[in-house]
Amino acid sequence: xxxxxxxxxxxxxxxxxxxxxxxxxxxxxxxxxxxxxxxxxxxxxxxxxxxxxxxxxxxxxxxxxxxxxxxxxxxxxxxxxxxxxxxxxxxxxxxxxxxxxxxxxxxxxxxxxxxxxxxxxxxxxxxxxxxxxxxxxxxxxxxxxxxxxxxxxxxxxxxxxxxxxxxxxxxxxxxxxxxxxxxx
Amino acid sequence: xxxxxxxxxxxxxxxxxxxxxxxxxxxxxxxxxxxxxxxxxxxxxxxxxxxxxxxxxxxxxxxxxxxxxxxxxxxxxxxxxxxxxxxxxxxxxxxxxxxxxxxxxxxxxxxxxxxxxxxxxxxxxxxxxxxxxxxxxxxxxxxxxxxxxxxxxxxxxxxxxxxxxxxxxxxxxxxxxxxxxxxxxxxxxxxxxxxxxxxxxxxxxxxxxxxxxxxxxxxxxxxxxxxxxxxxxxxxxxxxxxxxxxxxxxxxxxxxxxxxxxxxxxxxxxxxxxxxxxxxxxxxxxxxxxxxxxxxxxxxxxxxxxxxxxxxxxxxxxxxxxxxxxxxxxxxxxxxxx
Amino acid sequence: xxxxxxxxxxxxxxxxxxxxxxxxxxxxxxxxxxxxxxxxxxxxxxxxxxxxxxxxxxxxxxxxxxxxxxxxxxxxxxxxxxxxxxxxxxxxxxxxxxxxxxxxxxxxxxxxxxxxxxxxxxxxxxxxxxxxxxxxxxxxxxxxxxxxxxx
Numbered sequence: 001x002x003x004x005x006x007x008x009x010x011x012x013x014x015x016x017x018x019x020x021x022x023x024x025x026x027x028x029x030x031x032x033x034x035x036x037x038x039x040x041x042x043x044x045x046x047x048x049x050x051x052x053x054x055x056x057x058x059x060x061x062x063x064x065x066x067x068x069x070x071x072x073x074x075x076x077x078x079x080x081x082x083x084x085x086x087x088x089x090x091x092x093x094x095x096x097x098x099x100x101x102x103x104x105x106x107x108x109x110x111x112x113x114x115x116x117x118x119x120x121x122x123x124x125x126x127x128x129x130x131x132x133x134x135x136x137x138x139x140x141x142x143x144x145x146x147x148x149x150x151x152x153x154x155x156x157x158x159x160x161x162x163x164x165x166x167x168x169x170x171x172x173x174x175x176x177x178x179x180x181x182x183x184x
Numbered sequence: 185x186x187x188x189x190x191x192x193x194x195x196x197x198x199x200x201x202x203x204x205x206x207x208x209x210x211x212x213x214x215x216x217x218x219x220x221x222x223x224x225x226x227x228x229x230x231x232x233x234x235x236x237x238x239x240x241x242x243x244x245x246x247x248x249x250x251x252x253x254x255x256x257x258x259x260x261x262x263x264x265x266x267x268x269x270x271x272x273x274x275x276x277x278x279x280x281x282x283x284x285x286x287x288x289x290x291x292x293x294x295x296x297x298x299x300x301x302x303x304x305x306x307x308x309x310x311x312x313x314x315x316x317x318x319x320x321x322x323x324x325x326x327x328x329x330x331x332x333x334x335x336x337x338x339x340x341x342x343x344x345x346x347x348x349x350x351x352x353x354x355x356x357x358x359x360x361x362x363x364x365x366x367x368x369x370x371x372x373x374x375x376x377x378x379x380x381x382x383x384x385x386x387x388x389x390x391x392x393x394x395x396x397x398x399x400x401x402x403x404x405x406x407x408x409x410x411x412x413x414x415x416x417x418x419x420x421x422x423x424x425x426x427x428x429x430x431x432x433x434x435x436x437x438x439x440x441x442x443x444x445x446x447x448x449x450x451x452x453x454x455x456x457x458x459x460x461x462x463x464x465x466x467x468x469x470x471x472x473x474x475x476x477x478x479x480x481x482x483x484x485x486x487x488x489x490x491x492x493x494x495x496x497x498x499x500x501x502x503x504x505x506x507x508x509x510x511x512x513x514x515x516x517x518x519x520x521x522x
Numbered sequence: 523x524x525x526x527x528x529x530x531x532x533x534x535x536x537x538x539x540x541x542x543x544x545x546x547x548x549x550x551x552x553x554x555x556x557x558x559x560x561x562x563x564x565x566x567x568x569x570x571x572x573x574x575x576x577x578x579x580x581x582x583x584x585x586x587x588x589x590x591x592x593x594x595x596x597x598x599x600x601x602x603x604x605x606x607x608x609x610x611x612x613x614x615x616x617x618x619x620x621x622x623x624x625x626x627x628x629x630x631x632x633x634x635x636x637x638x639x640x641x642x643x644x645x646x647x648x649x650x651x652x653x654x655x656x657x658x659x660x661x662x663x664x665x666x667x668x669x670x671x672x673x
Contacts, residue, residue, distance in 0.1 A: 003259065003322050016266055017563045018655075021662065025655040030301060032280035034648075053192035054613075055623040075617040075636075078650035080195050080286045085294065094280075099656040100648040101663060188623075199620055202549025202651065246552070265559035283549045283651050493548040 025098060033095040034077045035084055037070075037115045041091035044070060044117050044131035048083035048092060057083055059117060069114040074100055089137070122165035129165050138162070185456040190216060190290060190425060193453065197443075198284050200458065201494035203246065206232075206239045207436035208443075208458075208494070209288040214369055215443040216290050219430030220423050226371075227417035228292030233370050234278070234408045235285060236434075237401040241312075242271045243437035244352075244394040244401075247489045248323070251391060254482045255332040264319060270312040274305035292420035299413055306409050313402055320395045333388035337472045337484045340385055347468040350461045351439025353488050356393040357385030363435040375407050387487035394489075425450035438462055438489050462495040526673070533579065533605075534669035536568040539661065540578035540602075544595050544637065546585030546621070549651040550612035554582055557661075562654040564661060575601045580664045582657070583643075586614040586621050587634040599641045605671035607664045609645045610637050611657060616646045 018025070049057040049070065056076035061068050072083075084092045119128035120135065139158060146154050161169055173179035185193050197212035198205040210232055217223060224232070249264035272282045278297055279285035287293050323329055339349065344357035354361040362379040364372045380400055382393040429446040439461025447453045465488040476484060543551045557564050558571055572578050575598045587595060599608070613619040618635035637643060644667055647660045 002318065002325060003263075006263070006318065006322070007259075016269075016560045017566065018561060020562065020655050020658055025653065028277045028280065028301070028304075030277070030280040032286075051191070053188065053195045053623075054620045073617075074648050075646070076613060076619065077648070078195065078199075078284070078613055078620055079281065080284075081280075081295075082191070082195075098649070098653045099659045100652070101656065101660055102646045102648075103663070103667075104642070104644055104646075196620055199547040199549070199650075202547040202552055205547070205549070262560050265556070266561065269559075269561045282653070283553070491548065493546070 027096055027098065031094070031096055031098070032079045032081055033097040034074050034079050034100070034113075035072060035081075035092045036095045036113045037072075038091045038093070039115050041089045042070075042087075042115050043089055043091070043134045043137040044115070045088065045134055046070065047086050047088065048072075051082045051086050053080060053082065054078055068117040068119065070117055071112050071114040073112050120163070122168055123163045124168040125165060127165040127167075129162075135162050186453055189452050190447075190450075193456070194289060195284075195286065197458075198286065201460070201491055202283060203243050203491055204239060204436045204438060204441075204494065205284050206235045206288065207434055207441055209285075210236060210370075211432050211434045211436075211441050211443045212445075213288050213290050214432035214434065215430040215445050217430070218432055219428045219445065219447065220290075220426065222291060222421050222423045224292035225418045225421060227412070227415060228419050229370050230408055230412055230415075231293045231297065231419075232288060233372065233375065234405055234412065235275075235287065236370070237405045237408070238271055238275050238278075240401045240437045241398045241405070242268055242275070243489075244398040245271070245319075247486075248319070248391055248395060251333070251387075251483065251486045252329065254486045255329055257326065257328045260322065260326070260329070263322070267312060267315040267319060270308045270315070274308040274312075277301050277305045277308070289420065291423050292418075294420070296419060297412070302409050302413055306406065309402060309406055309409075313406070316395070316399050316402060320392070320399070323391060323395060329391070330388060332480075333391065333483055333487065334386060336387040336480045336487075337469065337476070338384060338386040339472070344385060347471055348464045349439075349468050349488075350464050351435070351437070351489075352380075352393050352397060353390055353439070353465055353468075355380060355397075356382035356390040358383055361440070363433050363440050367433065369432065369434055372404070375404050375411075377404050387483050390487045436461055438491055439465060458494075460491070460494040462489075462491045466490055466495060530669045530672050533672050534665050536570070537580050537661070537665045537668055538572050538578045539564070539569045540572055540575055540581045542575075542581055542583050542595070542598060544583060544585045544591040544615075545588040545633070546612065546614040546619070548585075550584035550615070553651040553654055554584065554611060554657055557654040557657045562658060564658060567658070567662065567665070569661060569665075576603065578602060579605070579668055580607045580609060580661065582609050582611050582660075583615050583637050583641075584611045586618045587637050587640055589632050589634065592634065592640055595637065595640050605668060607644045607668050607671070608637075608641060609647065609660050609664050610643045611647050611660065612652060613648050613650045616648050619650065 046059060049059060054076045056073045059070050084094060117131050120132055121128055142158060143151060143155060164172060185196055194209055194212060198209045200208050245264050245268040249261040252260035276282050278301055279287050287295055339357050341358045344354050344359050350361060358381055360379060365379050380393055380397045382389045427447050427449060431444045433440055433442045441461055442459040444457045445453045446455045469484060469488050541554050556562060581602060610616050614621060615637050618633060621630060621633045622635050645660050645664055647656050649656055
């Protein structure tokens with residue numbers, strides 16, 4: 001009897017079904033779609049690629065070594081949000097994409113979002129060090145946080161050291177006598 | 185799990201089961217917290233309770249619909265899943281995704297939930313609060329369900345204890361087995377919560393107990409939201425990873441879930457063992473199947489809420505080629521003697 | 523000619539749908555079953571859910587392929603009559619998802635990866651789990667593809 005009453009009530013009310021393809025789906029404000037980069041803010045520190053649980057975020061050489069990209073592969077991304085949480089400059093945000101379809105031919109375009117990584121190379125031994133924007137970020141942080149007396153001198157030293165790879169930096173520090181080994 | 189870091193494992197633990205995912209995440213995080221000797225702050229515990237109870241409602245409504253479908257009562261299946269959408273709306277509003285919330289983390293909860301999301305979730309839950317009693321009364325007076333499910337695998341208290349039922353199946357037989365009461369891992373006592381017990385222990389009673397538990401979880405969730413809207417506080421605690429071992433058990437929607445982990449270094453756990461409730465429930469019901477009519481078998485197996493994905497399976501693989509050598513059937517495991 | 527056009531119209535407007543889960547966590551399976559329920563009803567597109575592979579045109583496969591499920595996935599694929607469309611639903615079915623990892627050291631001995639290692643897949647839907655709206659989109663694409671295959 002109660003079920004009959006429910007059925008009659010349902011007949012008099014508007015249908016519960018969404019009108020999906022005709023109208024877009026209604027998403028809550030906190031919806032977590034797959035993430036996307038903000039190129040201007042990203043400093044290419046690769047923290048996102050080290051925390052990704054599925055290996056969807058990684059650095060790769062493409063186009064036969066001409067370009068290096070930091071890529072998020074949407075075929076592996078589970079939208080967990082760890083990369084978004086850990087990014088130090090808030091360069092990643094969740095998109096509101098919920099319909100990620102591809103056919104057999106277009107599968108490799110289902111991935112992704114990517115940013116170019118432009119390595120600067122060591123002036124002594126030509127090894128790649130890190131991206132230009134990362135160096136700029138560190139220099140900005142130093143000039144914000146260091147006290148005035150030492151700021152200019154520190155930034156000069158930083159410019160000198162940051163054009164070298166870690167191995168050459170150690171050699172230079174030993175030559176100048178500033179390496180910490182002498183205090184050990 | 186032994187090859188990923190502690191934090192990456194939270195997501196792997198969540199995806200052991202697609203229906204009771206928050207229970208797995210809470211159990212894993214509680215095991216790691218016991219290893220580290222920390223405990224999450226109060227607001228984080230309330231948020232964990234909220235997520236766990238919302239998930240319990242959705243899981244029980246899922247099962248009620250599924251058993252109704254197995255009994256041939258397709259209308260009740262559609263009705264139960266229709267009202268389940270309100271809970272999924274609430275979960276989506278709070279966590280951003282209908283399933284696999286990713287909010288539980290080691291030391292607490294990883295994302296803050298703003299007040300307007302909680303208020304919107306409360307609106308969906310209040311709509312559900314009007315519909316759920318209707319579902320319960322339809323089930324109680326439904327001739328189809330009663331004639332198909334009443335009397336099928338009737339299990340009394342002593343037999344339930346002997347064969348090893350856990351979760352709502354045991355509570356339907358009158359056995360007071362609930363981890364939330366026995367070993368409180370979250371502050372349920374301050375939210376006016378009591379375990380729901382049944383009497384007859386047959387398939388019909390298991391469905392009724394689940395519907396009543398869903399209603400009680402709804403009440404608990406609403407009290408939780410009221411508390412969360414009026415208080416504030418930190419969401420995580422500071423901690424240092426270290427080696428050790430930790431064990432935790434929580435009440436998943438299907439029963440008692442146990443996680444044991446041991447770590448020799450801080451890079452990743454060395455050994456993780458998961459014991460899911462479906463393992464116990466399935467091996468228990470398999471012993472009760474002989475003698476049933478063929479048409480009663482789907483009702484019997486369906487009423488214990490088997491989650492086949494989070495059930496252990498034993499497959500013997502060859503170490504060199506990973507080829508399957510043998511599959512041990514469940515019946516052999518129930519009579520296995522070491 | 524007219525008969526052909528009639529069959530194409532029928533395949534496009536009334537695809538029969540089946541579901542197969544080969545591994546993974548069950549989340550995508552429940553989202554597919556959600557697509558059958560009143561809120562996201564696929565029956566308004568003419569789709570009917572059938573439980574045997576010999577009756578279906580579109581098979582929705584969820585979960586990542588494990589060592590134990592390779593054989594039955596192949597067997598069920600062979601049992602579906604042509605023309606057929608296979609849809610991989612969920613990140614695990616597309617690429618193995620969280621159960622595999624690009625780093626070799628974090629892979630499992632029991633998980634092979636996405637289902638396109640075993641059977642040819644026509645449409646991929648990523649997401650963990652994909653929303654039922656995405657599954658409805660995939661179904662409509664699959665119905666179009668099915669009508670094209672009928673020629």
